[in-house]
Amino acid sequence: GAVVSQHPSWVICKSGTSVKIECRSLDFQATTMFWYRQFPKQSLMLMATSNEGSKATYEQGVEKDKFLINHASLTLSTLTVTSAHPEDSSFYICSARDVGQWATDTQYFGPGTRLTVL
Amino acid sequence: AQSVTQLGSHVSVSEGALVLLRCNYSSSVPPYLFWYVQYPNQGLQLLLKYTTGATLVKGINGFEAEFKKSETSFHLTKPSAHMSDAAEYFCAVTNSGGYNKLIFGAGTRLAVHP
Numbered sequence: 001g002a003v004v005s006q007h008p009s010w011v012i013c014k015s016g017t018s019v020k021i022e023c024r025s026l027d028f029q030a031t032t033m034f035w036y037r038q039f040p041k042q043s044l045m046l047m048a049t050s051n052e053g054s055k056a057t058y059e060q061g062v063e064k065d066k067f068l069i070n071h072a073s074l075t076l077s078t079l080t081v082t083s084a085h086p087e088d089s090s091f092y093i094c095s096a097r098d099v100g101q102w103a104t105d106t107q108y109f110g111p112g113t114r115l116t117v118l
Numbered sequence: 119a120q121s122v123t124q125l126g127s128h129v130s131v132s133e134g135a136l137v138l139l140r141c142n143y144s145s146s147v148p149p150y151l152f153w154y155v156q157y158p159n160q161g162l163q164l165l166l167k168y169t170t171g172a173t174l175v176k177g178i179n180g181f182e183a184e185f186k187k188s189e190t191s192f193h194l195t196k197p198s199a200h201m202s203d204a205a206e207y208f209c210a211v212t213n214s215g216g217y218n219k220l221i222f223g224a225g226t227r228l229a230v231h232p
Contacts, residue, residue: 004161034219043208043222044162093161095220105150105212107220109162 003027004096006110013084014118021079021113023094030096033077034107035069038091050077074099084117091115120145122211124223132231137196139226141183141209144190151192152210152220153183162208168192179203204230 003026013019023033031052036044048069049057056069066088068080077096081088091114095107125140143149150169154162166177173185183194192209209223 006161043224046219049219091159095162105218105220106152106164106167108164109154111161112159114159 002098002108004094004108004110006094006113008113009111010114010116012116012118015085016083018080018082019084019115021081021092021094021115023077023079023096023110025075025096025098025108028096028098028100028108029074030077031074031099032097033071034095034097035067035077035079036093036095038093038112040091044093047079081115084115086117089115089117120149120211120221122209122221122223124207124209124226126226127224128227128229130229130231131199133201134198137181137194137199137203137228139194139207139209139228141192141194141223142190143192143209143211145211149211151183151185152212153177153181153192153194154208154210155179156206156208156225158205165194165207199228199230201230201232204228 005024007022033050035047038044046059047062050069050071052071058064071077091112093112095109097107121144123142152167153165156162165181166175168175168185176182181196206225206227208225210220212218212220
């Protein structure tokens with residue numbers, strides 16, 4: 001149980017284009033999902049908290065117009081990197097908090113999406 | 119503010135040896151503590167967590183961790199390392215009470231040698 005999927009697992013795009021990454025909780029409902037960015041050999045950096053049916057909450061320094069987040073259902077959140085540039089190349093990981101385990105703050109992580117912007 | 123410190127960015131052990139990965143936290147309220155493992159180019163997998171109750175927590179793959187409030191520590195151990203344990207390990211903390219963000223440590227890369 002507690003499986004989170006991400007699609008695509010890797011994507012290569014040209015500079016200036018937009019890329020959408022999907023995060024799905026497969027066997028549980030998640031009112032809250034999180035988007036992280038991870039640079040090589042570093043820890044995870046929280047970008048934003050995605051709440052079902054409401055606007056995402058972005059961490060300081062994260063451009064909300066650059067990284068659009070939509071949490072349309074209890075099992076799906078999407079991250080769209082708009083007008084991507086090479087500096088946006090990174091490993092993006094989502095996590096989902098099981099609504100049934102909200103009291104323990106347990107997050108389950110997706111496998112990540114490797115974005116390369118040429 | 120909460121924080122997590124993982125002592126040792128790299129730990130190397132021989133196969134069959136004890137694994138000890140150190141984690142100290144700072145929190146003004148009772149914490150919830152987690153250990154995650156990350157294999158190359160993959161997401162994070164939950165190894166174990168402490169919320170309340172028994173301070174010695176057993177997780178998957180033979181790992182366990184002990185919450186020591188007096189030492190503000192949550193060190194991860196495994197009696198006998200296996201080659202497949204080689205990975206990056208992250209300790210994380212959040213406040214008790216739900217709906218809080220995870221604060222991650224910098225991570226410890228575990229290497230296991232034959």
